[in-house]
Amino acid sequence: MELRITGYDHPDAVTLTAAVQQEYVRRYGDVDTTEMLAEHFAAPHGVFVVGYLDGEPVACGGWRAKDSSYEYLRDGDAELKRMFVVPGARGRGLSRVLLRHLESSAAGAGRRRVVLETGTEQPEAVALYTSEGYAPITKFGVYRCAPESICLGKELAAG
Structure with missing residues (x-):
């Protein structure tokens, strides 16, 4: 898979994030x-990546800087958002490649921890993140009070 930094408002990113919403x-x-804005994913405060197979966009994800001004988060956090692989490309390890790329990018930008919110109806995502060393953290974000919300975090090695 070829990973390209596109920005959150790139047409391929827009198409894939609409698929995530569905x-x-x-x-x-x-x-x-x-709330998701293109500027959240602009360097040096974030990145948004699209993955391509044979020139076709099949995966996306990004991180955006978060800090202690956000309830339950701390300085140096990077929030992972919109990790997605189209159904026809699943089962090939693409999400793991994308996740590791985003973690490396966040560490390179000086972020110290990656945090994310997923949910009980996404068991594949939970399995991926826990297999990569993510552990439960205090719930944050819009859905912190929702029973199906699951928040995870992982400390990063220095970039």
Whole structure:
């Protein structure tokens, strides 16, 4: 898979993040209402990546800087957002490649921990993150009070 930094507002990123939202509708009954702006993913405060197979966009994800001004987070956090692989490309380890790339990028930017929110209706995501060393953290974000919300974090090695 070829990974390209595209930005959150790139047409391929827009298409894939719309597909992510439809996945949330299918699994949870509604879209994710977390505020997401292109500038959240602009260097040096974040990055958004699209993965391509044979020139076709098949995966996406990004991180954005977060700090202690956000409830339950701390200085040096990077929040992982919109990790997604299209159904036809799943089962090939692409999400793991993308995740490791994003972690490396965040560490290189001086972030010390990656945090994320997923949910009980995404068991594949939970399995991926826990297999990569993520552990439960205090819930944060728009869905912190939702029973299906799962928040995980992982300390990063210095970039």
